[in-house]
Amino acid sequence: MELAFSSDQRELLDAFEQFFSKESGPAVVRRAEPLGHDDSLWHRLDAMEVWGSGASTADLAVIAESAGRWIAPVPFVEHAVASPLIDEVGAGIATIALRPATADGAWRLVPAGAVADVVIGVDGADLVAVRSTPPGSGPLNHASAPLADRSARDGVRTVLGPAADMAALLARWKVLTAASLVGVASMALELALAYVQERQQFGVPIGSFQAVQHGLADLPGMIDGARLLAHKAAGAIDRGDDGRCNIALNEIDDPLALASMAFVFAADVAAHATDRSLHFHGGYGFAEEYDIQLYYRRARGWALILGEPTAELLTLADRFWPETVAAQGSGH
Amino acid sequence: MDFELSPEVVAYRERVRRIVAAHNTPEAIRVQHETGTFNNPALNRALAAEGLIERAVPGLGAGDPIELWVLFNEIEKAGSPVDALGVAVMIAGVVQHVGNDRQKAELIPAVTSGEALICMGYSEPDVGSDLSALTTRAVRDGDEWVINGAKMWTTMAHEARWVILLARTDPDLPRHKGLTMFLIPMDTPGIRVDPVHTMATERTNATFYDDVRVGDDCVLGEVNGGWRVMSVALSFERGVMGGTNPGVPLLEHTAAWARRSGRLAEPAVREKLARVAIDNHVAALLTQRSAWIAASGGLPGLEGSMTKLFASESYQKASRWFQEMAGAEGLLQLEQPGAAADGWIEYDARHSPVTTIYGGTTEINKNNIAERHLGLPRARR
Ligand SMILES: Cc1cc2nc3c(=O)[nH]c(=O)nc-3n(C[C@H](O)[C@H](O)[C@H](O)COP(=O)(O)OP(=O)(O)OC[C@H]3O[C@@H](n4cnc5c(N)ncnc54)[C@H](O)[C@@H]3O)c2cc1C
Numbered sequence: 001m002e003l004a005f006s007s008d009q010r011e012l013l014d015a016f017e018q019f020f021s022k023e024s025g026p027a028v029v030r031r032a033e034p035l036g037h038d039d040s041l042w043h044r045l046d047a048m049e050v051w052g053s054g055a056s057t058a059d060l061a062v063i064a065e066s067a068g069r070w071i072a073p074v075p076f077v078e079h080a081v082a083s084p085l086i087d088e089v090g091a092g093i094a095t096i097a098l099r100p101a102t103a104d105g106a107w108r109l110v111p112a113g114a115v116a117d118v119v120i121g122v123d124g125a126d127l128v129a130v131r132s133t134p135p136g137s138g139p140l141n142h143a144s145a146p147l148a149d150r151s152a153r154d155g156v157r158t159v160l161g162p163a164a165d166m167a168a169l170l171a172r173w174k175v176l177t178a179a180s181l182v183g184v185a186s187m188a189l190e191l192a193l194a195y196v197q198e199r200q201q202f203g204v205p206i207g208s209f210q211a212v213q214h215g216l217a218d219l220p221g222m223i224d225g226a227r228l229l230a231h232k233a234a235g236a237i238d239r240g241d242d243g244r245c246n247i248a249l250n251e252i253d254d255p256l257a258l259a260s261m262a263f264v265f266a267a268d269v270a271a272h273a274t275d276r277s278l279h280f281h282g283g284y285g286f287a288e289e290y291d292i293q294l295y296y297r298r299a300r301g302w303a304l305i306l307g308e309p310t311a312e313l314l315t316l317a318d319r320f321w322p323e324t325v326a327a328q329g330s331g332h
Numbered sequence: 333m334d335f336e337l338s339p340e341v342v343a344y345r346e347r348v349r350r351i352v353a354a355h356n357t358p359e360a361i362r363v364q365h366e367t368g369t370f371n372n373p374a375l376n377r378a379l380a381a382e383g384l385i386e387r388a389v390p391g392l393g394a395g396d397p398i399e400l401w402v403l404f405n406e407i408e409k410a411g412s413p414v415d416a417l418g419v420a421v422m423i424a425g426v427v428q429h430v431g432n433d434r435q436k437a438e439l440i441p442a443v444t445s446g447e448a449l450i451c452m453g454y455s456e457p458d459v460g461s462d463l464s465a466l467t468t469r470a471v472r473d474g475d476e477w478v479i480n481g482a483k484m485w486t487t488m489a490h491e492a493r494w495v496i497l498l499a500r501t502d503p504d505l506p507r508h509k510g511l512t513m514f515l516i517p518m519d520t521p522g523i524r525v526d527p528v529h530t531m532a533t534e535r536t537n538a539t540f541y542d543d544v545r546v547g548d549d550c551v552l553g554e555v556n557g558g559w560r561v562m563s564v565a566l567s568f569e570r571g572v573m574g575g576t577n578p579g580v581p582l583l584e585h586t587a588a589w590a591r592r593s594g595r596l597a598e599p600a601v602r603e604k605l606a607r608v609a610i611d612n613h614v615a616a617l618l619t620q621r622s623a624w625i626a627a628s629g630g631l632p633g634l635e636g637s638m639t640k641l642f643a644s645e646s647y648q649k650a651s652r653w654f655q656e657m658a659g660a661e662g663l664l665q666l667e668q669p670g671a672a673a674d675g676w677i678e679y680d681a682r683h684s685p686v687t688t689i690y691g692g693t694t695e696i697n698k699n700n701i702a703e704r705h706l707g708l709p710r711a712r713r
Contacts, residue, residue, distance in 0.1 A: 001398065002334045003621040058333070193706055210711040213702035214695065218645070220705055221638030225614035228621060231333040247609055248584045250409060250577065250616050261610045310603055317602035320609055321587060324596045 003228065009062045016063050019048070020070035026291050032073035035137060036144040037115045042074045042093070051083050057172055058234040061179035065227070068183025071298050075112030075146065077176040081169055082120045085160055086129050093134075096169055097121025098306055101152035111305055113148035114138035122163045123152040131156040143301020171237060171259035177302060178230040178259075178266035184302070185223050185266070185273035188295045192216055192277035195292075199282075212280055219273050226266040233258035247320050257319050264312050267303035274299040335620070341396050344387065348406045351378045356412040364413060365666060368535030369491060371416035371449065379403075380446030385417075389444060390425030390568055390626070400425075401623030404574030405616070411581030414574035416449050416488050422568045423450045423496055427515070430553040430561055435515055442493060451492040451518075453483040453539060454562065461696050463498075464507040464559065468541065470499040470514065477501075477551075479514070479522075479544040485690070489525045489537040492518050496565075497541070498558050511558035514550050521545075532683040567631045569691060576619040576643035578687065579612040579650050582680045586654045589673035595657075604653045611646040618642055634705045637697040644687035645694065651677070651684040 005013060023041055032038040050063060060080045067076045075095055082094035095116035097107035101123040110119055114137055120129045132155030138148035193216070196207030206212050236255040243254040252258060274296040278285035285292050306312065318324070337345065355375035364370050379385050387395030388403045400421070408414045424443040427435050442448035459466045468481025479499055489495060495516050502510035516523075522544035528536045553561040587605055590596040596605075618639040625632035654677050655662040664671030665678050672678075688694040702708045 001336060001338070001620075001624055003617075003624045004333065006333070193708070197708065205709060208709040208711055210699070213706070213708050213711055214698045216706060216708075217698035217701040218641055220701060221618060221642040224621070224635075224638060225618050225642060228333070228617040229610075229614055232335050232617065235333065235335065247587065248409075248580075250580045250612050252613060261613060264607075265610050265614060310599070313603045313606040314599055316609070317606040320606060321591070321596060321602070323591065324602070 005062065009059065012059060012062050013066060016066035017069070019045075020066050020072050024067075024070040024072040024074075026294065029071050029073055029294055033144040034140050035114060035146055036073050037075070037112075037146045038073045039115075041072065045072075045074055045076065051080060055080075056234070057175060057237045058231055060176055061230055061234045064176040064179040065183040065186075068180030069187040071184065071187075071294055073144075075115065077173060077180055078112040078116070080176055081172045082116075082118065085120055085169075086118050092117030092131075094118040094120065094129075096166075096173060097150065097152070098170070098173070100124075100163070105151055105153040107150045107152050109139075109147045109305065110150045112146050113150045114146035116150075119150045119152075120160065120169065121152060122166050125163050127160045127163055127165045127169075128152060129158045129160055130154075141301060142304075143298045145298075145301050145305070147305070167256060168237075171233075171256050174259040174263035174306070175230055175233045175237060177306075178226065178233070178262040181266040181270040181299065181302060182223060182227045182230060184295055184299050185219070185226065185270040188270070188274040188277040188292060188299070189216065189219050189223065191292050191295070192280050195277075195281050195284075206280070215276050215280060219269075219276065222269045223273065226262070226269045229258070229265055230262040233262040243319075245320055254319065257316060260312055260316050263303070263306070264309055264316070267299075267309065270299035270303065335617075337398070337402070338396060341398055341402060344384070344395060344399050345402045345406060347382060348379065348384055348403055349410075351375065351382065351384070352407055352410045352412055354378070356410050360412075365533050368529065368533050369416075369488075370413035370534050371488070371491065372412055373446070375407075375412060376417050376446035378446070380444060383444075385421060385446055386444035389421055389428060389440070391428045392425070392440065392444075397627035398623055400568070400573065400626070401619060405577060405619065408574045408577050409580045411585075416491070417446075418569070418573045418575075419452055419488065420448065420450045422565055422573060423452075423494075423515075425568050426496075426561060426565050427552065429564055431515070432549060434549055435552065439494065439515070448493040449488050449491050450494045450496065451486050451489045451537075451539075452565075453486050453489075453495045453497040455483060455485045457482055457484045457538070461693055463562075464511065466498060466500060466511070468497070468499045469503075470501050470512060472501075473545075475548055476545050477514070477548070479516075479541045479546065481541050483539045483541070485528070485536050486525070486539040487534075487536040489518065489539050490527065490535070494518060495523075495539070496552060498562060501558075502556055505556060508559045509556055512555050513552040513558040513561040514546060515552040516544065516546055516550050530686070532679070532686060534683075563633075566692075567626065567633055567636065569636075575687065575691065576615050576639055577612060578680070578684070579608055579615065579643075579647045582647070582650060582654065582676065583608050583612060585673040585676035586658075589658070589677070593672075601657055604657060608646075608650040608653070611650065615639070615643040615646060634701060637692070637700045638705075640691065641694060641697045641701070644684075647680075647687055648684045651680040655681040 078095035082096045093116045095112040097110045118131045241253040245252050278292045284290050387393035388400045420443045470477045470479045497514045501512040522542045524540040526538045595601045622632040622635045658672035661672040662677045666675035
């Protein structure tokens with residue numbers, strides 16, 4: 001048992017904290033808006049060869065947390081999930097379409113869809129990879145994320161397997177997104193701590209007011225809890241555990257369920273932490289010039305791209321209490 | 333990170349689980365709710381008979397130190413009370429760390445045999461969160477101490493064989509420094525126990541100490557070192573020894589009710605159940621982390637505060653959600669016909685408020701975290 005990062009993981013974290021803090025500071029993030037992609041940062045990150053087949057989900061989650069802390073304008077999570085499947089298709093940015101293609105073959109609002117060379121997703125009964133020219137732009141959105149619609153039919157299309165194979169990709173995406181949301185939340189807390197110690201009102205730092213302290217003091221436990229859950233999920237994915245969900249004993253090893261839990265919880269924590277942090281910045285928190293608004297928008301945008309949390313929770317409930325699914329004759 | 337328990341710990345857990353299942357009977361539960369004494373003596377003895385309590389005592393047992401958490405987590409998940417045995421085991425651990433030979437020889441076997449309970453006399457009628465302001469006095473008289481004062485909320489005092497009593501021994505020293513911890517048999521002349529009844533059926537007590545005379549060998553740890561002894565005790569307690577997963581039996585009771593009543597098919601019900609399952613799991617992981625830190629030789633004070641804060645707040649949220657979900661039937665108590673979840677939803681709605689109060693209130697834990705973890709300046713209060 002070891003409920004902290006291993007020494008290897010701490011080194012990994014240090015290395016990426018150095019990289020992102022230097023290469024993806026707030027000026028870089030702002031310059032990349034509204035598209036939300038910095039191609040030269042991407043190439044420098046790509047050169048670090050983190051995608052090697054040896055990278056475990058747990059190690060990638062450590063890096064994703066750092067990318068989240070610096071809200072790096074690169075599709076780290078999407079590429080980490082999709083690229084292992086496209087060796088035969090070739091290099092470039094890869095991503096996944098979170099929802100199946102529409103009847104007329106469109107993948108809607110694909111994360112990193114504006115910049116990805118290859119999109120993997122479900123089209124009918126198949127999991128397919130489609131290589132085509134990225135549009136380079138997309139709809140303006142809350143998180144300044146490079147979203148775009150992509151075609152599941154036009155381009156070089158390869159069938160990778162049955163549509164059911166998508167579940168494992170989605171689980172990895174949820175876990176790594178959860179880890180990056182942990183990073184968003186932890187940096188939002190750090191921004192708040194710096195601000196409330198510097199800002200003075202009534203002749204004292206606002207961080208000496210108990211109301212302000214108590215608004216921040218429940219965050220570290222939630223953030224630590226979100227990190228523990230994300231890494232429990234990552235470990236389950238890496239081991240390929242069987243699907244045990246025993247709610248009565250609170251024992252859950254199932255990778256898909258844990259991924260979903262980690263995602264919902266981290267999304268909640270990131271929304272909450274950015275909300276509190278922005279609030280304790282007062283009016284400046286609302287100003288474009290302050291960094292917390294960048295975090296506030298990504299906390300929501302990175303999570304809600306999967307859809308409403310309720311749908312995720314209902315799917316989880318189906319796994320936890322499957323007898324009702326049987327009674328209804330169908331799942332969600 | 334590695335969340336796996338070793339095979340020995342898994343084997344320990346299975347034994348505990350089997351014994352808890354055998355002794356957490358409807359009859360035992362009925363007696364608890366009838367008497368207000370939330371203890372299960374038969375369970376304690378059965379665990380002791382297999383050596384499972386001794387293994388878990390911090391610093392004593394042959395077991396993996398993580399077994400302390402496993403023991404109380406299993407009892408709690410089954411919906412069986414944890415506090416009575418929990419306090420006894422915690423104090424056995426404190427005695428093991430700082431006690432004298434006689435204290436060790438008398439108290440530890442009494443606890444590990446499942447026979448003796450111990451109560452904690454910290455809080456007073458006028459002193460709660462600001463504990464170092466306590467006024468119970470112990471004055472030296474020859475080679476004895478004479479103790480006078482009143483304690484409040486001395487839970488299990490009516491059953492316990494000993495009390496650990498925090499008293500002021502030197503009023504001239506700064507507040508935290510003039511306190512001493514005593515370990516006193518409850519049958520010592522001059523101790524009186526009056527019941528205090530609570531909203532959640534559980535009985536606690538007011539205790540009074542009137543010229544109670546004890547020898548030097550009743551001092552636990554150093555004279556004027558009581559605050560440190562209490563910190564050791566707290567580090568075992570907070571977030572390690574149970575009290576952080578009450579949402580598990582609540583969820584189980586509620587899901588079973590939802591299944592029986594057909595409500596489980598409703599999306600609004602399923603969404604809330606799933607949310608509580610997530611919170612329960614996070615609370616367990618935070619607890620496991622505190623336990624891991626303690627088992628690795630650390631003092632998980634702040635992590636314990638974070639765990640206690642998250643677990644108690646999310647349990648309260650869950651119990652409110654479930655009571656609202658159950659509607660009018662959620663108001664009916666245990667054994668009442670038609671009660672939602674056989675009355676457990678109503679019971680948890682009555683019980684959950686205390687979890688953000690005892691063992692350090694939410695606000696005190698937030699003060700701790702703000703000052704010692706977040707590094708914020710001492711608050712203006
Ligand atoms: C059922 C039950 C069992 C208990 N068992 C035991 C036991 O066995 N042994 C024992 O010694 N004690 C026991 N306690 C006592 C328990 O530890 C205290 O209730 C707790 O420490 C709070 O103290 P208090 O009740 O005096 O509240 P107070 O300290 O008076 O607090 C009242 C309110 O003010 C808030 N507050 C106080 N100080 C601050 C501050 N600095 N900043 C912000 N807010 C503040 C508190 O958070 C709380 O909401 C028990 C209590 C209960 C209810």
